[in-house]
Amino acid sequence: xxxxxxxxxxxxxxxxxxxxxxxxxxxxxxxxxxxxxxxxxxxxxxxxxxxxxxxxxxxxxx
Amino acid sequence: xxxxxxxxxxxxxxxxxxxxxxxxxxxxxxxxxxxxxxxxxxxxxxxxxxxxxxxxxxxxxxxxxxx
Amino acid sequence: xxxxxxxxxxxxxxxxxxxxxxxxxxxxxxxxxxxxxxxxxxxxxxxxxxxxxxxxxxxxxxxxxxxxxxxxxxxxxxxxxxxxxxxxxxxxxxxxxxxxxxxxxxxxxxxxxxxxxxxxxxxxxxxxxxxxxxxxxxxxxxxxxxxxxxxxxxxxxxxxxxxxxxxxxxxxxxxxxxxxxxxxxxxxxxxxxxxxxxxxxxxxxxxxxxxxxxxxxxxxxxxxxxxxxxxxxxxxxxxxxxxxxxxxxxxxxxxxxxxxx
Numbered sequence: 001x002x003x004x005x006x007x008x009x010x011x012x013x014x015x016x017x018x019x020x021x022x023x024x025x026x027x028x029x030x031x032x033x034x035x036x037x038x039x040x041x042x043x044x045x046x047x048x049x050x051x052x053x054x055x056x057x058x059x060x061x062x
Numbered sequence: 063x064x065x066x067x068x069x070x071x072x073x074x075x076x077x078x079x080x081x082x083x084x085x086x087x088x089x090x091x092x093x094x095x096x097x098x099x100x101x102x103x104x105x106x107x108x109x110x111x112x113x114x115x116x117x118x119x120x121x122x123x124x125x126x127x128x129x
Numbered sequence: 130x131x132x133x134x135x136x137x138x139x140x141x142x143x144x145x146x147x148x149x150x151x152x153x154x155x156x157x158x159x160x161x162x163x164x165x166x167x168x169x170x171x172x173x174x175x176x177x178x179x180x181x182x183x184x185x186x187x188x189x190x191x192x193x194x195x196x197x198x199x200x201x202x203x204x205x206x207x208x209x210x211x212x213x214x215x216x217x218x219x220x221x222x223x224x225x226x227x228x229x230x231x232x233x234x235x236x237x238x239x240x241x242x243x244x245x246x247x248x249x250x251x252x253x254x255x256x257x258x259x260x261x262x263x264x265x266x267x268x269x270x271x272x273x274x275x276x277x278x279x280x281x282x283x284x285x286x287x288x289x290x291x292x293x294x295x296x297x298x299x300x301x302x303x304x305x306x307x308x309x310x311x312x313x314x315x316x317x318x319x320x321x322x323x324x325x326x327x328x329x330x331x332x333x334x335x336x337x338x339x340x341x342x343x344x345x346x347x348x349x350x351x352x353x354x355x356x357x358x359x360x361x362x363x364x365x366x367x368x369x370x371x372x373x374x375x376x377x378x379x380x381x382x383x384x385x386x387x388x389x390x
Contacts, residue, residue, distance in 0.1 A: 003212065003213055003376060003380065005105075006373070006376065006377075006380075007376075007377065007380040008109055009109075009112060010312070010377060011304070011309075012109060012112060012113050012116060013116060013120075013312070014304045014308045014309055014312055015113075015300060015304055016113065016116055016117050016120050017120055017308055017312070018300050018303035018304045018307070018308045019300050020120055020121070020124050021124075021303065021308075022299045022300060022303050023299075024124055024128070028128070040128060044121065044124060044125075046296070047300075048117050048120075048121065050296040050297060050300055051113075051117070051300060052110075052113050052114065052117060053293070053296070053297070054297050054300055054301070055109065055110065055113040056110060057286060057288075057289060057297075058286075059105070059106055059109040059110070060106040060107075060109060060110045061106070
C-alpha cells in the first residue's frame with residue numbers, strides 16, 4: 001500500500017503550496033494597497049502554519 | 063549569460079530540505095520494514111516531518127520569486 | 130537544426146535552452162505539423178496497431194505479442210485501478226489504460242533514436258490531459274454524492290473549530306480546484322523538459338568538446354558516456370512519470386468516489 005503514501009505526499013505538497021500562494025498573495029495585496037512591506041512575510045507565515053495545521057488534521061490526527 | 067541570483071539561492075536552499083526528506087523517509091522505511099505493525103504509528107509522524115521539511119523548500123521557492 | 134547552424138559559425142558553446150523546444154514546422158509553413166504534433170499522431174497509430182494486433186487472435190495459450198499486450202493491460206487494471214479505486218473500478222479502466230499507454234509511448238519517444246523528442250515536454254499536452262482528469266473526477270464526485278454534499282465535504286472538514294475555517298477553507302478550495310490539476314500537469318511537463326534538456330547538455334557539450342583542441346577532444350568521450358548513462362536514467366524516469374500520472378488520476382477518482390477522504 002505504498003500508493004497511499006505517494007498520494008499523501010503529493011497532497012501535502014499541494015496544501016503547502018496553496019497555503020503559501022493564497023495567504024502570501026493576500027499579504028502581497030495588502031502590501032500594495034497599504035504601501036507597507038511586511039505583510040507579505042506575515043502572509044507567508046500564516047499560510048505555512050495554516051497548511052501545516054491542515055496537514056495535521058488530515059494525516060497526523062490518529 | 064543573464065539571470066537572477068535568487069534562483070541560485072533557491073537551488074542552495076533546496077539542498078537542505080532534499081536531504082531532510084530523504085532522511086525522514088529512510089527512517090520511516092526502516093521502521094516499517096522492521097516492524098510492519100508500527101506503520102499506523104509511524105505514518106503521521108513521517109508525514110508531519112515531511113510537511114515541515116517541505117515547507118522550508120517551498121518557502122525558498124516563493125521567496126525566490128517575491129524578493 | 131541547431132547543429133547545422135552552429136557548425137557554420139564555429140563560435141562559443143551555445144547552451145541548450147527552451148528555444149530548443151520550439152521546433153519549426155515539418156511541412157512548409159503549416160504550424161500544425163510541428164514535430165510534437167506528428168509524434169502524438171504517431172503514438173496514437175502505434176498504440177492502436179499494437180493492441181489491435183495483440184488482441185486480434187486471442188488464444189488460451191497466448192502468443193508473445195498477446196502476452197505483452199495483456200501484461201500491460203493487467204498491470205493497469207489490477208495494480209492501478211483495482212488496488213486504488215476498489216469496487217466499481219471497471220468503468221475507469223479504459224480511461225486509465227488510455228492515459229497510461231499514451232503518456233508512456235509519448236515519453237519514450239524522448240530516447241528513441243531519430244525521434245528523440247518527448248512530446249510531453251510541450252506543456253499544452255499535459256495541460257489537456259490534466260483537464261480531462263479534472264473533469265472526470267469532479268463529474269464522478271458530483272454524480273455520486275450530489276453537488277452540494279460534494280462541495281461541502283471539500284470545503285468544510287468535520288471536527289474542526291469554527292474559527293479555523295477562515296484559515297483552512299481557502300486552502301482546501303485552492304488545493305482542490307487549482308493546485309492539484311496544475312501540479313499534475315506541471316510534474317509531467319517539468320520531468321520531460323528537464324530530462325530532455327539534460328541529455329541536450331551532455332550530447333551537445335560532448336559534440337562541442339570534440340571540435341576543440343586535442344585536450345578537449347580527450348574529455349569529450351566522458352561527456353558522451355554520461356549522456357548514454359543518463360539516457361537509461363531517462364528511460365526509468367519516463368516510465369515512472371507515466372505510472373505516477375496514472376496513479377494520481379486513479380487516486381483522485383477514488384477520492385471523489387469515497388464518502389470520506
